[in-house]
Amino acid sequence: MRHLNRLFPPSPYPLLLVITVCCLLLGPSVRPGQAQVRILDRVVAEVNGEIITLSQLNRELAGVEEQVLSRVRASERENALTEARQQLLAGMIDRLLVEQHAAKRGIQVGEREIDDAIARIISDNQLTMAELERDLERLNTTLADYRKELRAQILQSRLLSLEVRERVVIPESRIRQYYEDNYVGRRQEEAFHILQMGFTWQGAAPDANAEARRRAQAARAEVLAGGDFRELARTHSDLPSARDGGDLGVFHRDELAGLMLEHIPTLSPGEISPLIETAAGYQFFMLLSDRGDLHAQLPYEEARDEIREKLYNQALEEQFTKWVNSLREEAYIRIIL
Structure with a gap:
């Protein structure tokens, strides 16, 4: 993450x-x-x-x-x-x-x-x-x-x-070609800004699964009732992302995998995913945005150093x-x- x-x-x-x-x-x-x-x-x-x-x-x-x-x-x-x-x-x-x-x-x-x-x-x-x-x-x-x-x-x-x-040597021609292929004319593309909350099974007790599901349902209900997702993630989520208020950052579609790829593209901005059962517990997502402003025809001189670093x-x-x-x-x- x-x-x-x-x-x-x-x-x-x-x-x-x-x-x-x-x-x-x-x-x-x-x-x-x-x-x-x-x-x-x-x-x-x-x-x-x-x-x-x-x-x-x-x-x-x-x-x-x-x-x-x-x-x-x-x-x-x-x-x-x-x-x-x-x-x-x-x-x-x-x-x-x-x-x-x-x-x-x-x-x-x-x-x-x-x-x-x-x-x-x-x-x-x-x-x-x-x-x-x-x-x-x-x-x-x-x-x-x-x-x-x-x-x-x-x-x-x-x-x-x-x-x-x-x-490692990056010739100018390669930088120019990358700019032509990836920057010119591209104003926006799908870029999903995602928040996450997760509730893992605590121990091996018979009711551990049910307790994780209960906590997940309660937290999701609070969000749907208007609760602050980030604050609730900090106090309730069991996943490492809790410290950042559940903020996973921005992903392009080709960076999504598994359950995220299955559920995130189906959401509209501001929408909460269904409760999802995983092998470790239960979780749900909130989609903040599904568009990203990417290099709105950034001039080559301004994009050059960024491209060179990426290629390097x-x-x-x-x-x-x-x-x-x-x-x-x-x-x-x-x-x-």
């Missing part, structure tokens, strides 16, 4: 998210009369002699599971989680390869640098440290894990400068992906499903 980018700055390439599973069961022998103690964890991948474990996977999955399940029906739950795990595994392998390569080149990130990055994030988002930690808790992650993520992003940025950036970032991502793939080709990688 868009608002999460404030806490997790965009990476130079999409850090894919999941680990798959290999079973390793350790059970120490015990004397008669002693309770048997079993230490459970599973190796899911080995990368150049370093391992990724099930517990590491589960920590990463916990950070995205609610978001994944909030976008699909209950019947699609298992498929969605399987796909998320596969993506997470690929991303964790790629991150480990990048870290290993950085170590070979003697690139390190100190604690002070991570402290400075967190200070900038707090300042840019006008947060306190306590508010940051509460937001991370809502995202099912910890400050320690967040620091690891920032360390990985700083390493990637340095490796980008050393290994990739010099390969796309090319940078492509080159970084190729570079990481080359690391994969040279690495010993064993995935145990």
